[in-house]
Amino acid sequence: MSSPSSVSAGFEVTVRQLRWEADGVLSLQLQKAAGGPLPPWEPGAHVDLVLPTGIQRQYSLCGPLGERSHYRLGVRRERASRGGSEYVHAFLRPGQRLYLKGPRSNFAFQPAASYVFVAGGIGITPILPMIRQAESWGRPWHLLYAGHTAASMPFLDELRTYGSRVSLHPADTVGRIPLASYFAQVKPGVKVYACGPAPLLAALEEAVGHWPPDTLHVERFKARPQGSAEEDKPVEVVCRASGKTVTVPAGRSVLDAVEDAGIPVPASCRSGLCGSCETAVLDGVPDHRDEILSADERAANDRMFVCVSRARTPRLVLDL
Incomplete structure (x- = not known):
């Protein structure tokens, strides 16, 4: 089991x-090991x-809205993964203790006149609470849910209670x-979450390309491929809070470079997906390469995710 000191801002839970x-x-x-609400x-x-092996993985909360006696996660076994899902399936048992960090959200659910939800396989997990929220708001919605087979698509029993508002598309x-x-056909007032x-x-991005820019909101399993490291240039990063200046060479991340300089930064996925390394930008223009910020948020240039993003200027001043 990882020690509490190695799990920043975490708390212990029981399976x-x-x-x-x-x-x-x-x-x-998962419930809080010490008792009380999550x-x-x-x-x-x-x-x-955070697993006993030290592996740390992100999972969407998919339980009932407002439920704080326990969290529910859905985990698909990926044998080609880096070991997180394999450990969950092979070794986790009721009563086992783990560490948890969060919750946090980079996939915020916004009010709209109506919704279309699109999910593929285990991607249904963040969508389930959104459906429940739309229901509680009394907003119209429809779900398009895909999978390889019906047997591989989780939470079907829950979803079938919604009748024709759920369209199932097992590929086989x-x-x-x-x-x-x-x-x-563009439908005004609709937001699409996928x-x-x-x-x-x-x-999906291609299909809604002619819809208003703020229509589509997505969460990805993996970050999209970035440009070649050969295209990067060294950047000088001034870490204002620690008083250090770090040169980040081409082919290295800002996160790795500042960590090597002894500046601790919370980090989990290291691929621009989870948001744990969000850092305020005090000067300079970031080269945003994350999968989190919207176009408007990127244009503000007031924050960046240092695990993947670099700079469009030779110098960045960060609140590190």
């Missing part, structure tokens, strides 16, 4: 229940699960979601 939700998908119920959360939030029997035809594998999200 309350493990349950099969689909082929290769387990749900975990921190509040909103739809779209995720937590960092129904085929792919007809995104181009579904989104051919999570799933890269090909699904790429097809």
Whole structure:
């Protein structure tokens, strides 16, 4: 078990229940080891699960809205993964203690006149609380849910209670979601929330390309490929809070360079997805390479995620 000192801002939880939700998908119920309510959360939030091996992975909260006696996570077994999901499936048992960090959200659910949700496989997990929130607000919504097979699609029993508002698209029997035809006509006031594998999200982005710019909100499993490190140039990073100046060479991240200089930075995914390394920009222009900020947020240039983002200017001044 990792020690509390090695898990910044974390707290200990106990595995309350493990349950099969689909082929290769387990749900975990986690409760606070010390008792009492867990921190509040909103739809779209995720937590960092710190395993006894030291592996730290992000999972979306997918339990009932407002539920604080326990958190529910959904974990698909990925045998080609870096070990997180494999450990959960092979070794986790009820009563085991783990550390948790969060919750936090880079996938905030915004009010709208109506919603379309698009999910692929385990990407349904952040969408479930959004559906419940839309229900509680009395807003119209529809879900397009894809998977390889129906047996591989988690939480189907919960979703079937919504009837025709849920369209299931197991590829082996129904085929792919007809995104181009579904989104051919622009519908004012609609927001689209999506999570799933890269090909699904790429097809969705193309399908809604003629919709208003703020229509689509996505959360990705993996960061999109970045440009070659050969294109990067060294950048001088002034760390205002610590009084140090660090030169970040091409091919290295700002995060790695400042850590080597003895400046601690909270970090988890190191791929521009989780948001834990968010840092205020005091001067200079970042080269944003994360999967979190919107176009307007990037244009503000007042914060960056130092695990992946670099600089468009030779010098950056950061609140580190």
